Amino acid sequence: MSTDTSTSTLEAITAELKAEIPDELTISKVTYEGPELILYTDTPREFAERDGLIRQLASTVRKRITVRPAPGTQTSPVDAEPRIRDLIPDAAGITNLEFYPETGEVLIEADKPGLVIGSRASTLREITQAVGWTPEVLRTPPMESSTVDNVRNFLKQERGDRRQFLERVGEQIHRESNQDPEWVRVTTLGCCREVGRASFILSTPETRVLIDCGDKPGAEGEVPYLQLPEANPIADLDAVVLTHAHLDHSALLPLLFKYGYDGPVYTTEATRDLMGLLQLDYLDVAAKEGRTPPYESEMVREELKHTIPLDYGNVTDIAPNIKLTLHNAGHILGSAVAHFHVGSGFHNLVFSGDIHYSDTRLFNGASNEFPRAETLVLESTYGRRNDYQTDQADSERKLITLINDTYEDDGTVVIPAFAVGRSQELMLVLEEAMRKGKIPTMPVYLDGMIREATAIHTAYPEFLRDGLRQRILHDGDNPFLGDQFQQVDGGEEMRHAIAAGDPCIILSTSGMVSGGPIMSWLELLGGDPENLLLFVGYQAQGTLGRRIQRGERRIPFSDRRREKELTLQFRVESVSGFSGHADRNGLEDFVRTMDPRPHKILCVHGDESATDQLSSALYQKFNLRTFAPKNTETFRLE
Known part of the structure; x- marks a missing residue:
């Protein structure tokens, strides 16, 4: 959007916020950082005393709001640090404190971040009331992780550049648009009638979002169809959404930055760290096997710098007419079912990614309750009629027997x-x-x-x-x-x-x-x-x-x-x-109990027999319109 439009929109929001706050509070600046609205104030302590005010303001303007102190309103870091430590229980195990004067934030790393936050964020409010700084809390990993350390240190170094990037993304997200598009389309770039190279384009007349960008295990050179017109120009994509870190979904995502993409990647925080680990190993394995890697490690760093982590359940604007919500997929750490709300209720799509419907020792089962869902893009890895996995307890007994026999x-x-x-x-x-x-x-x-x-x-x-x-x-x-x-x-x-x-x-x-x-x-x-x-x-x-x-x-x-x-x-x-995938029963149960049940299902991410058989079964059992698409097909959704 134009700078003039952006400015006028922020001016209108600023005026609306000022009209809502008590006279003793001030707002010195309002800006976008990605999907969030950042409110700078000369009275951070007073804002912290008003429990519930931020929720009220967020409801008024229908945006997520973060309040930060205006420069010069905080206690000096030298004086603030001991006061912060006094407010936080010793049992929290603080391992690091870092102050960022340019944003008025203090980063607090601790063994037990819940004790830093306090009941209903009470300790965070106390910190802001006492010293004026806005706390940001991170968990110190109980096991040493070079990946977590490297990612966090890299993002700290890039904090200034990331702020500029987030402001630019925020302007793009909140540009003026027609909230009711004429159509929504899904184009399949991979993983149809096959397992691997997962990739899709979700498009409206004015926006394009890429979901996943993986490779195909055991098939060197078979990559997503990124050359299709629907995917280009890649540099102009509005957003990229990654459901989880496995390489058949994430391996080629850094390639987008090699092709000129400079926008956001939305995923969970755990997926962000795991994808960095797996992608760098992907490059290392390629080099050891004498293959030319498709991109350089610098592209992985660019991807990390452009990642905006989301929590499960948070509704997030990612384009003028698209809201994204991630839900637990039960597959691997941080894996997500992605729900897209297009327009002001024009159409709702769910991309399952890879799912495990029932609980495992490691994860809760996949979530399948949504406000609305007209179309479901469903994985079909174990979609064949005889793809029934052994009960988990029976599997464990068999595993134990085999280990004992071998021992x-x-x-x-x-x-x-x-x-x-x-x-x-x-x-x-x-x-x-x-x-x-x-x-x-x-x-x-x-x-x-x-x-x-x-x-x-x-x-x-x-x-x-x-x-x-x-x-x-x-x-x-x-x-x-x-x-x-x-x-x-x-x-x-x-x-x-x-x-x-x-x-x-x-x-x-x-x-x-x-x-x-x-x-x-x-x-x-x-x-x-x-x-x-x-x-x-x-x-x-x-x-x-x-x-x-x-x-x-x-x-x-x-x-x-x-x-x-x-x-x-x-x-x-x-x-x-x-397996981390739902079996045939699990896939059918996911659809049977899905609330609301979709009108249309695209069965993907399974070989041809799996997608065909699952598609046919879902049609017969639930009387739904089902498809087993081929790669490069486009579906118009209304």
Whole structure:
């Protein structure tokens, strides 16, 4: 929008706010930062005393509001720090305090941020009343995480640039528009009749939003159809929304910045950190395998700088006529079901991303209640009529039996596992089984990024299942810190020692046996029939994991010296109940109990038989219009 339009809109909002506040309060400046309205005041202490005033103002202008002190109205940092520490209980465990005079914010990092916030944010108000600074609170990770540290330090360094970026985004979001568009369209750029390269364009006559941008496991070169007219020019996209961090949804998102995109990426805070971890590893693996990475690490940093994290349930303006709300998807840490409200009620779409409908040890099941939902874009990974996973309790019993049998044979259990999600689920199962004596206590070696991904899970316990969150936050019982869990950090030398040692369990990336340290374990342990290779996650078509799972035992193998063929002799088993995806029953239950039930469903993210069979079943059972689209199709929604 033009600067004149932006200025006039802010002037009108400022006048409206000033008319609502008591005479003793002042507003010196109002500006946009992304979806939020930032209100600067010369009377921050008085604002803090008025509990409920900010909610009242936000309701008046229908925008999220943050109040900050105008420059010069705060106590000096030297005097403010001891007063802040006096107001916060010692049990909160403050680890860092940083002041940002340009925005009037004080960053408080603590072991227990709830004690910093106080009941109904009472301590935060007390801090502002005492020193005039606006507190921002972060949790100190209970496990050291280089990813969390690096992301937080990077964003601190880029704080000035991010503020300018957010102001620009705010102007774009709040530009004048027709709130009732003539049409809404969804264009499929990937993951239709296939698993992988998830990507969609949601468009109206004046806005375009990209949802996800992933690669396809086991199929190098098959990328989303970003060259379609609906996706271009990429630089002019209004927003990007990422449902979760798995590479089949996030791997190629940094490529957008290489193509000139300079706008926001909306996702959860946990997904932001995980996507950075997985994308940098994606580049590292490509380089080690002699492939040219599609983008440089600088593009990952640009993506992080442009990410606007959202909490579950917060309704957020992302374009003049589109509001976004993220809901728990139950799939991996921070995964989200994305709800889009277009216009002033013109159409509502839900993108499921990847979902797990029932509760697991790690997460609460996916949310499926929305104010309105006319169209659902639904994953179909396990959409075939016979895709029924084993009950979780039965799966755990089978896992325990297989581990015990292998232990008695003096063998080692090797589990290819995704670093994010399945590994942590298995860690919880193994920790409990050893604690209760269901399996012998033995080392559980974590190879690849599993330990780092686990540390990120503990940094964001608010995304975990209720009981697990209680254990970590309030009971001081973090199951991920068990002595049995040991990081493989000694490279090939340590792997050789483990392979030659006593029986143990090894969790190793990659989960689909498509590279990474799992290849070393195939070479070191695959020739002994007393060992066990145990699959617990989905193996996509075309991956080595799928081929081994289906019986292939002579596999190509390359090391730094030469290409060769490896003959696998260890046992191969699969346990299905640990997948992060809903099975056929779960997908049907998600739709059956969805409130409100959609009028139209697009079945995506499954192979052709899965999408066709799920689409047909949903039509027959619920009398809904259903589709199994192909890539590059466009659907007009009214």
